[in-house]
Amino acid sequence: MKLQDLTVSKWLGTTDDFSLNDLQGRIVLVHAFQMLCPGCVLHGVPQAQKVFEIFKQEKVAVLGLHTVFEHHEAMGEISLKAFLHEFRVKFPVGIDEPTKNSQIPKTMSHFQLQGTPSWLIFDQNGELRANIFGQMQDLILGAEISRLLYSTDSEPSSIYKTPTERKQK
C-alpha cells in the first residue's frame, strides 16, 4: 500500500496547493486520530507534534489524519479546526473522506485501521512500512524513523526484544 492511497477530502494547516507528491523522498509519518479520543489527545497528538519539532522536515514529514468513525456530528470540520488551533497543532491534517454507506471513512477502511490512535509509516518511496494501532513508545518511534532513514531495504525490525524476552529478566 502507498502514501498515495490516503484519501482526504480536505487538508488543514497547509497551503492550498499542498499535495502528497510534495513529500516524495521523505519518510512520512501519518498519525490517524479523532479529536475526541482521549488516547489521541493526551498521547498521540502531542507525540506527533514532538516528532514534527525534532526532525528536519525535508527528511521526515508528519501528517495528521482525522479518521472519524463515531460521533460524526460531534467532530465536524469546524470543531476540528478549533481543536487544531487550541492545541497548537502545527503539522498538516487531512480529513479522511467519509463514505456514504458506512461509519468508516475511506482511508481507514483501505488501510484496515483498527481504531485511533494509529500510526502509518511510509518510506521515501511512498511504500507503507508500518501500520500500528495504539500507543507507541517514543524510543521505538524514534528507532523506526531512523531505520527507514538509514536503511531503505531493511525488514520489519528485528532489533526489539520479543514479549517473551522482555519478561525473562
Place this chain on the structure above:
Amino acid sequence: MKLQDLTVSKWLGTTDDFSLNDLQGRIVLVHAFQMLCPGCVLHGVPQAQKVFEIFKQEKVAVLGLHTVFEHHEAMGEISLKAFLHEFRVKFPVGIDEPTKNSQIPKTMSHFQLQGTPSWLIFDQNGELRANIFGQMQDLILGAEISRLLYSTDSEPSSIYKTPTERKQK
C-alpha cells in the same frame, strides 16, 4: 576514543568474568550517573532501563557507569549496591575508577564528561560516536540507536532540526 577506554574498578549486576570484549559487534550505550543526582534518578536511569527492556541485547548493550565526582563518601559501593537493588536496575553497572589526586574518576576524566547524567554511545567497532551531557529525549535516543544499527559509517546525525529551525514554526 574507544569502549575499551572505560576504566572500571568493579562491575556489579553481571557475572564475574564479564568483559567489555563480550560486547564486540553491538551498539553500546553507557549511562554515566551518580546515585544521588536527581536528574539521573528521576530521568536517566529509568530511561536506560527502558532501553535495556526494549532492545535485543545481542544488538544493543546498556551499561551503567557510576562516575562519582562529589560526595564520595556518600556514594560508596555498599550504597550503590543498595540503590541498584531498590531501583531494580537490571543492566551491568561499573564503578568508574577513582583517582588519587583528583575528585574526578578516571573514565570521566578520559572522556571529559561534563557531569551527570551523561550518555556515551559506541558503535559496533567500539568507537565513540556520541558524548552527550544532560537529558536526552527518548525520540532522539531511539533514533540514534537505530542510526548506528543500520548505518555503520553515518556522520553525526543531520536529521534533526537546528535550534533555529525549531523556533521558526
Place this chain on the structure above:
Amino acid sequence: MKLQDLTVSKWLGTTDDFSLNDLQGRIVLVHAFQMLCPGCVLHGVPQAQKVFEIFKQEKVAVLGLHTVFEHHEAMGEISLKAFLHEFRVKFPVGIDEPTKNSQIPKTMSHFQLQGTPSWLIFDQNGELRANIFGQMQDLILGAEISRLLYSTDSEPSSIYKTPTERKQK
C-alpha cells in the same frame, strides 16, 4: 453571589428533574471549562473527576459548567456530549446559557470569570466562597474543600504562604 445564580440552559449527565436545590447542605465545586481548552482537558476536568471520585457526594458535590466564550460553533451540545462520553466524565455538566449580544455566556458574565479553567466553590448555604482562574494544586483544592466542610464561617484562608514567603526559602 449564590449557587442559585448559575444560569444553565441544559444539564447533561444527570436526571431530568435535577435541580441546584438538591445540593442544599453540601459544598459545591463548579469547574468551568471548555471542551477544547487544553488546560481544561489535560488538567482541570481530570482533577474535577478525581474530586468526584474521592469525596462523598452527600458532603461534596462536583458540577461542570461548559462556559463557551469562543469557537461557539465548534463546541455545541452534540460535541460536548461526545466529549463527556469519551472522557468518561461522571459528574453533571450544565451548559452555561448563551447571551444574544455577547460571546460571553450568562453565568460567566455574572461571576466575572476570567476564562477557563475556573473554579467556583460554594459553601453549604450556597454562598460563593472562592472564584479561582487557572490551575489549582490538588493540595490546595483538598485543603479548601476541608476548610469549608469543617469551618462554616472561616475567612478566605490564611493558612498558605504568600508568594514572598514561598521565595524566602
Place this chain on the structure above:
Amino acid sequence: MKLQDLTVSKWLGTTDDFSLNDLQGRIVLVHAFQMLCPGCVLHGVPQAQKVFEIFKQEKVAVLGLHTVFEHHEAMGEISLKAFLHEFRVKFPVGIDEPTKNSQIPKTMSHFQLQGTPSWLIFDQNGELRANIFGQMQDLILGAEISRLLYSTDSEPSSIYKTPTERKQK
C-alpha cells in the same frame, strides 16, 4: 501517641537548638522515608516538599524522619546528608534512633510503621491523628491538613467515599 514520642538521634537541616516543643500549636506532618526507597524518592519526599512550600510554617510543620530498617550501611548519616543536599530538601529531617537488637529503629517500632513511605499526622496538641502507609493522594493530604486546622475535635474523617462507593459509579 504523641509527637514527643519521636525518638531521633540527630536533626539535620535545622538549628542546633531545635526541639519538638517548638512546634506546639501547629499541625505536624511527619514523612517517614528511606533515602533509597523509590516510592519515597519519586513521590513521598517531593510531596512533603510541596506541603512545606505551600502552607505557612506557623500553622503546618513538615518533618522528615529517616527510618532505616534495611541496608543500614548504605544509608548512613553521610549518605543522607548528600541526599538532602542534592534533592534540595528544605524541611528538618530527624534520624530515627537505631536499636541494638533489631533492624527496626525506635520511632518506627513505637508507632508500628509498616514500612516507607509512611505519614504520621499530629494535631496542635501533639496527638497522633493519622498513621498512613504508602502513597497518599494530594487531594486527601490537603483535606486532612485542613480538617485538623479547622476542627480540633473531628473524628477520623468520614468525608471520603468508601472503596465500595468508589466502584459504584
